Amino acid sequence: MKLLVPILCVIAAVGFGVSLWEAFVVAPPAQGLFFNQKIFYFHVAHAFWLFGAVGVAGICSIGYLATRKPGWDDVASAATDVACAFGAVVLLTGSFWAKAAWDKWWNWEPRLTMSLLLWLVLVACVLIRRFAGAGAERIAAGMAIFGMVGVPFIYTMVGSDQHPKSGSEGVAATLDPDMRPAFWLAVGTFLIWFIALLLVRVAGTRAEREVRELRERALDLGVIE
Amino acid sequence: MRAAILVFMLSLAGVAHADGDTTPSPADLRKTCVDAMNANPSFAKDIVTAADKQADDKRLALDKEAGERRAQQDDDARTQRTLTIAKDERQVIMAYAAMWIVAAAFVLFLWLKQSGLKAEILRLRRDLEAATKDSK
Numbered sequence: 001m002k003l004l005v006p007i008l009c010v011i012a013a014v015g016f017g018v019s020l021w022e023a024f025v026v027a028p029p030a031q032g033l034f035f036n037q038k039i040f041y042f043h044v045a046h047a048f049w050l051f052g053a054v055g056v057a058g059i060c061s062i063g064y065l066a067t068r069k070p071g072w073d074d075v076a077s078a079a080t081d082v083a084c085a086f087g088a089v090v091l092l093t094g095s096f097w098a099k100a101a102w103d104k105w106w107n108w109e110p111r112l113t114m115s116l117l118l119w120l121v122l123v124a125c126v127l128i129r130r131f132a133g134a135g136a137e138r139i140a141a142g143m144a145i146f147g148m149v150g151v152p153f154i155y156t157m158v159g160s161d162q163h164p165k166s167g168s169e170g171v172a173a174t175l176d177p178d179m180r181p182a183f184w185l186a187v188g189t190f191l192i193w194f195i196a197l198l199l200v201r202v203a204g205t206r207a208e209r210e211v212r213e214l215r216e217r218a219l220d221l222g223v224i225e
Numbered sequence: 226m227r228a229a230i231l232v233f234m235l236s237l238a239g240v241a242h243a244d245g246d247t248t249p250s251p252a253d254l255r256k257t258c259v260d261a262m263n264a265n266p267s268f269a270k271d272i273v274t275a276a277d278k279q280a281d282d283k284r285l286a287l288d289k290e291a292g293e294r295r296a297q298q299d300d301d302a303r304t305q306r307t308l309t310i311a312k313d314e315r316q317v318i319m320a321y322a323a324m325w326i327v328a329a330a331f332v333l334f335l336w337l338k339q340s341g342l343k344a345e346i347l348r349l350r351r352d353l354e355a356a357t358k359d360s361k
Contacts, residue, residue, distance in 0.1 A: 034312050035312070035314050035317055036310075036313075036314075036316050036317055038317050039316065039317055039320045039321075042320075042321070042324055043320070046324070082331075085327055085328070085331040088327045089323065089324050089327045089328070092320070092323040092324070092327065093320040093323060093324055096316045096317075096319050096320035096323065097316070097320065099310060099316055100310050100313070100316040100317075101307075102307070103303060103306055103307045103310055197331070197332075197335070200335050200339070201335060203339070204335060204338055204339050204342065207339065207342040207343065207346060208342060210342075210346055211342055211345050211346055211349065214346060214349035214350065214353065215349065217353060218349055218352060218353055218356075221353065221356045221357075221360075222356075223349075223352045223353060223355075223356045224349075224352070
């Protein structure tokens with residue numbers, strides 16, 4: 001188990017190198033966006049695993065609220081932190097892509113606005129866990145479920161907006177066959193990276209819980225004040 | 226009504242011309258027409274209204290043409306600017322830099338937090354063991 005995270009990191013590093021090669025050397029430049037389309041491979045891959053992380057956080061939060069077992073909360077908390085990092089990457093890379101595609105850094109269209117709101121909900125979860133004190137994990141669990149419910153709306157939020165579509169008509173489904181290996185390799189690479197980060201963070205949240213328990217014992221024994 | 230008066234006057238003039246006995250001069254004809262027009266009090270107002278409408282239509286057409294030209298120029302400029310940005314590699318470099326910075330910051334955060342927690346767990350365990358020994 002101790003070796004799992006380093007192995008995953010090595011696989012992710014190799015996968016990242018190969019997907020960079022595929023994206024920048026093998027995949028043809030896209031019409032209209034030219035070189036800037038290279039942002040797509042990592043922006044969309046991060047968006048996929050942002051949704052994955054939010055799903056993990058939401059499901060584990062349901063598990064925690066239903067059973068009150070701290071193991072569920074450890075994973076939910078870790079997944080929320082990872083989702084925050086992935087969300088930041090999605091918003092930043094998306095903003096650079098928007099500048100290239102639309103000549104503006106941000107556009108208040110439905111999917112972008114919903115994505116920003118989702119990220120703010122995740123940040124709120126992290127802040128609640130950090131500052132809300134006793135019972136914070138239950139509030140954070142509720143918010144994580146709220147965030148998870150929002151994901152399908154973001155994914156299917158298509159219409160007259162400027163953002164590329166999703167689903168069967170989306171950019172991933174209708175991608176040029178020469179671009180697909182780079183894209184799916186990036187998705188796989190960032191899945192492994194996501195799992196590695198999640199495992200490390202879960203170990204962190206378990207350690208935090210252990211610290212809390214040790215402090216309580218130390219307080220009971222009068223070792224600390 | 227105005228049209229009827231005009232037709233009547235012109236037909237009179239035509240008949241007079243055809244008869245050849247009293248040929249009115251153009252000035253007379255104009256005066257006759259002006260008098261007939263002035264006899265109708267709303268006619269001058271109608272002429273002004275018609276002239277204003279013509280001027281408005283012309284001005285609107287010119288404004289529309291200018292607007293379309295400006296919109297086309299803006300569109301061309303925007304397309305050119307977007308094309309310039311699309312061919313600019315800085316967006317890709319900045320996007321990848323942002324991705325790396327966020328990833329590095331997150332890993333650093335995890336590492337620092339984990340190190341701090343490990344140290345605190347060790348310290349608390351040591352203190353607790355010492356306290357347990359003392360109590361025995």
